[in-house]
Amino acid sequence: xxxxxxxxxxxxxxxxxxxxxxxxxxxxxxxxxxxxxxxxxxxxxxxxxxxxxxxxxxxxxxxxxxxxxxxxxxxxxxxxxxxxxxxxxxxxxxxxxxxxxxxxxxxxxxxxxxxxxxxxxxxxxxxxxxxxxxxxxxxxxxxxxxxxxxxxxxxxxxxxxxxxxxxxxxxxxxxxxxxxxxxxxxxxxxxxxxxxxxxxxxxxxxxxxxxxxxxxxxxxxxxxxxxxxxxxxxxxxxxxxxxxxxxxxxxxxxxxxxxxxxxxxxxxxxxxxxxxxxxxxxxxxxxxxxxxxxxxxxxxxxxxxxxxxxxxxxx
Amino acid sequence: xxxxxxxxxxxxxxxxxxxxxxxxxxxxxxxxxxxxxxxxxxxxxxxxxxxxxxxxxxxxxxxxxxxxxxxxxxxxxxxxxxxxxxxxxxxxxxxxxxxxxxxxxxxxxxxxxxxxxxxxxxxxxxxxxxxxxxxxxxxxxxxxxxxxxxxxxxxxxxxxxxxxxxxxxxxxxxxxxxxxxxxxxxxxxxxxxxxxxxxxxxxxxxxxxxxxxxxxxxxxxxxxxxxxxxxxxxxxxxxxxxxxxxxxxxxxxxxxxxxxxxxxxxxxxxxxxxxxxxxxxxxxxxxxxxxxxxxxxxxxxxxxxxxxxxxxxxx
Numbered sequence: 181x182x183x184x185x186x187x188x189x190x191x192x193x194x195x196x197x198x199x200x201x202x203x204x205x206x207x208x209x210x211x212x213x214x215x216x217x218x219x220x221x222x223x224x225x226x227x228x229x230x231x232x233x234x235x236x237x238x239x240x241x242x243x244x245x246x247x248x249x250x251x252x253x254x255x256x257x258x259x260x261x262x263x264x265x266x267x268x269x270x271x272x273x274x275x276x277x278x279x280x281x282x283x284x285x286x287x288x289x290x291x292x293x294x295x296x297x298x299x300x301x302x303x304x305x306x307x308x309x310x311x312x313x314x315x316x317x318x319x320x321x322x323x324x325x326x327x328x329x330x331x332x333x334x335x336x337x338x339x340x341x342x343x344x345x346x347x348x349x350x351x352x353x354x355x356x357x358x359x360x361x362x363x364x365x366x367x368x369x370x371x372x373x374x375x376x377x378x379x380x381x382x383x384x385x386x387x388x389x390x391x392x393x394x395x396x397x398x399x400x401x402x403x404x405x406x407x408x409x410x411x412x413x414x415x416x417x418x419x420x421x422x423x424x425x426x427x428x429x430x431x432x433x434x435x436x437x438x439x440x441x442x443x444x445x446x447x448x449x450x451x452x453x454x455x456x457x458x459x460x461x462x463x464x465x466x467x468x469x470x471x472x473x474x475x476x477x478x479x480x481x482x483x484x485x486x487x488x489x490x491x492x493x494x495x
Numbered sequence: 496x497x498x499x500x501x502x503x504x505x506x507x508x509x510x511x512x513x514x515x516x517x518x519x520x521x522x523x524x525x526x527x528x529x530x531x532x533x534x535x536x537x538x539x540x541x542x543x544x545x546x547x548x549x550x551x552x553x554x555x556x557x558x559x560x561x562x563x564x565x566x567x568x569x570x571x572x573x574x575x576x577x578x579x580x581x582x583x584x585x586x587x588x589x590x591x592x593x594x595x596x597x598x599x600x601x602x603x604x605x606x607x608x609x610x611x612x613x614x615x616x617x618x619x620x621x622x623x624x625x626x627x628x629x630x631x632x633x634x635x636x637x638x639x640x641x642x643x644x645x646x647x648x649x650x651x652x653x654x655x656x657x658x659x660x661x662x663x664x665x666x667x668x669x670x671x672x673x674x675x676x677x678x679x680x681x682x683x684x685x686x687x688x689x690x691x692x693x694x695x696x697x698x699x700x701x702x703x704x705x706x707x708x709x710x711x712x713x714x715x716x717x718x719x720x721x722x723x724x725x726x727x728x729x730x731x732x733x734x735x736x737x738x739x740x741x742x743x744x745x746x747x748x749x750x751x752x753x754x755x756x757x758x759x760x761x762x763x764x765x766x767x768x769x770x771x772x773x774x775x776x777x778x779x780x781x782x783x784x785x786x787x788x789x790x791x792x793x794x795x796x797x798x799x800x801x802x803x804x805x806x807x808x809x810x
Contacts, residue, residue, distance in 0.1 A: 255783070313652055315749075327749065329649065336751025337628055340784040343748045348741060348779040351666075359782060426663065433658045434630075434642065434749035436651025464663040467674060468570070469655040 182246040187488030188227055189251045192267035198485035199234050204305045208234050220269035228282035247288025249488030251297035255339040260291045290491050294484050296333045299326025301486030302441050306478040311438040315431050317344055319446035323366040327435055331495025347427045368423045371399040371445055378402050378416045387412045403449035418456040425460025432469045443477030497561040502803030503542055504566045507582035513800035514549050519620045523549050535584035543597035562603030564803030566612035570654040575606045605806050609799050611648045614641025616801030617756050621794040626753040630746050632659050634761035638681045642750055646810025662742045683738045686714040686760055693717050693731045702727045718764035733771040740775025747784045758792030
């Protein structure tokens with residue numbers, strides 16, 4: 181009788197692992213630094229050892245575990261084969277086969293892209309609870325995205341569904357994005373993007389701002405100054421929000437989800453960012469979808485482990 | 496034993512009706528003018544009479560018919576209830592109940608938006624045959640769109656999935672679209688849109704063009720002149736194509752389909768339009784999806800009846 185599922189989120193810095201019951205309750209949670217040496221060869225053994233440790237501590241037999249759902253920061257093919265995770269030092273890794281070798285008593289192992297799993301987790305037990313479709317944007321150093329429809333991740337024909345960070349929102353951009361294109365949403369609305377946007381807007385204006393006194397600043401500091409009433413900081417956050425709202429309008433014309441969920445560090449800026457996002461979305465979305473809620477994520481850094489467990493359990 | 500399905504496409508001008516076998520062969524096809532008088536009250540009786548006539552002519556019993564799938568030019572709710580079809584004179588019409596009353600021996604009646612059914616038809620027996628996902632754009636007087644994933648139409652949470660004509664592709668547009676927004680794809684890449692684009696580009700340039708000698712012109716004439724080497728006409732078609740390619744890149748970042756299918760009158764322009772579409776898509780799409788084929792539809796005006804039959808038969 182299956183009563184539990186594991187969700188694992190393998191990041192470039194830390195591995196997070198959660199034991200969930202079938203109702204979505206997080207029963208145990210572990211975190212360990214990602215052992216990236218030797219081309220990431222020790223990562224999956226560390227996951228397997230932690231899974232075994234958690235099962236022992238809770239007195240759970242392998243037969244009671246429905247499976248392990250694992251998120252990785254890179255593209256995952258149909259057969260749970262990971263194709264190059266730069267952040268983990270991995271080349272092509274057959275994650276399913278490898279985990280079956282390490283934990284032969286666990287019935288199911290499945291893998292997904294971390295941003296997709298975060299979306300699935302938020303839909304299951306977070307901000308999208310009760311919805312059957314959602315698009316989630318994770319606004320971190322870059323922008324990850326996940327599209328969930330009918331309770332299932334939409335991977336896309338080439339693994340490109342939900343690549344919302346690379347929506348071309350600014351046709352007049354001169355500087356290339358890390359992907360090689362120009363004018364991607366990620367260049368304005370990620371944590372690094374808003375810093376670059378700020379530098380450009382400071383250089384292109386004579387308006388006073390406390391940002392001018394700072395030799396360097398972070399996304400968090402820009403948002404804090406905007407909340408404090410710094411006019412230029414507010415204009416920067418507003419422009420960032422407008423690009424985001426425009427991007428959401430594109431997603432809406434394509435998949436028209438029940439809800440948009442914003443996660444990642446940038447989403448903690450709150451209404452100073454969300455207000456221009458919502459306004460720009462209302463201006464650019466097609467009328468039938470114009471009231472789609474745009475909300476902040478609820479599960480924070482645990483969204484990925486929730487999504488991993490849900491990937492095993494299914495909708 | 497079910498051996499047939501009907502596909503019906505109810506347009507503002509004509510009703511098209513096809514009898515299909517389970518393998519997707521079009522066995523009989525009828526077309527009649529849409530009787531729009533009395534608030535469209537005679538439309539469904541005319542469909543029912545034609546269905547009965549086709550069954551009699553072919554010697555098919557109602558028990559051999561899997562059902563009737565019907566496309567209408569407007570939004571269709573989950574229970575086959577049509578909510579205002581301006582082109583048909585309809586208010587709220589419970590299409591399922593009405594057809595069951597008219598044809599009580601037919602087991603299944605289902606309905607969908609006509610642009611969605613065209614996409615489904617092209618995926619089944621047209622340009623997308625063999626694919627499991629596609630996005631289709633119908634470039635007519637306006638732009639309709641349909642997203643098909645896993646062989647099924649994606650309707651969206653508010654019926655807005657595939658509303659590709661209202662992607663906001665031009666942030667600097669001053670003139671409003673019919674939907675009230677500004678800068679929608681439909682304002683440049685529909686048959687009426689390219690005519691407006693041409694007028695603006697003629698007014699904003701002194702370049703010679705045979706268009707200047709014409710008191711009025713159509714989308715077809717603009718494309719013909721572009722093919723003939725008229726420089727300004729070519730620039731107009733190219734700009735239209737670039738907006739389309741940009742729009743496709745947004746759809747790609749959202750759903751990443753296996754194939755893009757362009758239908759409707761504008762798609763008959765051929766390579767003079769498709770070349771700039773493909774170039775702009777390559778420049779704006781995320782790298783994993785950059786090779787997604789962009790092709791012309793194959794079923795022409797029959798796509799809708801194919802899609803109707805497929806809606807009944809399922810993937």
